[in-house]
Amino acid sequence: MLFENSLAFARQLDQADPLRSYRDRFYIPERNGKPLIYFCGNSLGLQPKTARQALDCELAIWQQHGVEGWFEGENPWLTIHQRCKEPLAQIVGANPSEVCPMNNLTVNLHLLLTSFYQPTGNRTKILTIGGDFPSDQYALETHIQTRGLNPADTLVEVFPRTHEHTWQTADILDAVEQYRDSLALVLMSGLHYYTGQVFDMAAIAQKARQIGVPIGFDLAHAVGNIPLKLHDWGVDFAFWCSYKYLNSGPGGVSGIFVHENHHAAALPRLAGWWGYDEARRFEMTKGFVPMPGADGWQLSTPTVLAMAVHHAALQLTAEAGLDALRRKSELLTGFLEFVLRETAGLQIITPINAAERGCQLSLLIDHDGKTVFNRLTEQGVIGDWREPDCIRLAPTPLYNTFEEVWRVGQAFASC
Structure with a gap:
């Protein structure tokens, strides 16, 4: 695919995304009432909205059945x-x-x-x-x-x-x-x-x-x-x-x-x-x-x-299926690579071949990388810092969007 470094193009990709509805099934972290751009699924994935319901179900069984929860009900804990x-x-x-x-x-x-x-x-x-x-x-x-x-x-x-x-x-x-x-x-x-x-x-x-x-x-x-x-x-x-x-x-x-x-x-x-x-x-x-x-x-x-x-x-x-997730992942990560290539001072050490990488890009910052990382965080971009000079970003297909990828590129450009 030929990418364009524009908000309109990113939104076009989001509209065509067959997995776009899955984002609404996760809680997106916020700061000051605004959603963060969370590119840290390679460290800790986001909370599915069904998690609390699943917990409440087992807590209710514990409350009502005690130890018999291991054996009673449609889904006993024993199995x-x-x-x-x-x-x-x-x-x-x-x-x-x-x-x-x-x-x-x-x-x-x-x-x-x-x-x-x-x-x-x-x-x-x-x-x-x-x-x-x-x-x-x-x-x-x-x-x-x-x-x-x-x-x-x-x-x-x-x-x-x-x-x-x-x-x-x-x-x-x-x-x-x-x-x-x-x-x-x-x-x-x-x-x-x-x-x-x-x-x-x-x-x-x-x-x-x-x-x-x-x-x-x-x-x-x-x-x-x-x-x-x-x-x-x-x-x-x-x-x-x-x-x-x-x-x-x-x-x-x-x-x-x-x-x-x-x-x-x-x-x-x-x-x-x-x-x-x-x-x-x-x-x-x-x-x-x-x-x-x-x-x-x-x-x-x-x-x-x-x-x-x-x-x-x-x-x-x-x-969602791994095949569909993989197709979106390759597009998301490819788009991220595209928008970051226009940013000076970045070296991408993750393989360029899509078949040889997952939904992560690792960036070496040749000067004052921790400052760059902190500035990204201040702009609401949550990635992962690894000493001495590496920022890891993981656009995750279940809940990240192409518009977020484009905005990450803009955030880097302003650092």
């Missing part, structure tokens, strides 16, 4: 996680048995490492990308230490080439091949939090399968942002948070994917009561018998109120 499985499966490209909402992201990472990281003999190394999200770095470092290994010797980190900000897929594949005889696991983000780069998960998963090494992805910045086909790609496991593009609230419930190829395997795991066979759970007997599928990795009683909000939010994303 509350099952409400989320169909929309989650649709969003990540999986079978419902392969996904389960539970815990928080780094807890799930450690649980899945327990199952899928099995160092033996010379195969001890974990291949990842350098500069991945800090929580993943800390989890890998400390988990490796619990296995009696040295992270400095065990972690293989692939960095971008000199003077480049993003990764070449070939470099990642070459590293997998180079360490094929010593790798026990490949684990990395599917979409990089800092640059906004989407990795070629299908190609990386295929390469890992070729050498017989498990492959896992952190999808915190990918889920609800880009179409995923975890089952078809042959990914062994994945995990994510739900409070970014899935809009499930601050600290909202995480989720996992475990490919059905592993459901019958006797994988080691750290077990808990809620992962025990539901039909026998209240027998309170010794000897762990896992639930079938991904549900068998659950540990504790689910957080009912968080799960209720999660379900309400998931329905919006599933209803």
Whole structure:
């Protein structure tokens, strides 16, 4: 599409947007009675208007039934996680048995490492990308230490080439091949939090399968942002948070994917009561018998109120559909790139190819970037600042508009 840097053109795009009605299904933050331009869905998504109703419903059940809420009514809490499985499966490209909402992201990472990281003999190394999200770095470092290994010797980190900000897929594949005889696991983000780069998960998963090494992805910045086909790609496991593009609230419930190829395997795991066979759970007997599928990795009683909000939010994303959201996302982000290209002093480090990015642009400011960020905030533009010189902006297709993108360009021009 040929863009025009004008308000009239932006409004024309909004009128033609088939998803424009979804904005009215979210609360848009305001300041002094005026809506803010909220481009921070990559950090915390906005509140769906159905969230309060979902909470009130579960609070009423708690009020009226007490502990019997676990068993009584049309949707007893005992099976509350099952409400989320169909929309989650649709969003990540999986079978419902392969996904389960539970815990928080780094807890799930450690649980899945327990199952899928099995160092033996010379195969001890974990291949990842350098500069991945800090929580993943800390989890890998400390988990490796619990296995009696040295992270400095065990972690293989692939960095971008000199003077480049993003990764070449070939470099990642070459590293997998180079360490094929010593790798026990490949684990990395599917979409990089800092640059906004989407990795070629299908190609990386295929390469890992070729050498017989498990492959896992952190999808915190990918889920609800880009179409995923975890089952078809042959990914062994994945995990994510739900409070970014899935809009499930601050600290909202995480989720996992475990490919059905592993459901019958006797994988080691750290077990808990809620992962025990539901039909026998209240027998309170010794000897762990896992639930079938991904549900068998659950540990504790689910957080009912968080799960209720999660379900309400998931329905919006599933209803809109990832294909439609992706089409709008590419237009929104492309339009943002277009209007920002006319602003001096900005370097966009996110890939230019739409297929290699989600709905985020990361901008390096060559001089006094924090001042620029603060001025944007004063003008009602809510983005995200990352030290030392990066502004991340994420025009989110469920609730952001093309007019907002144009106004962000105007705000930058005035800084």
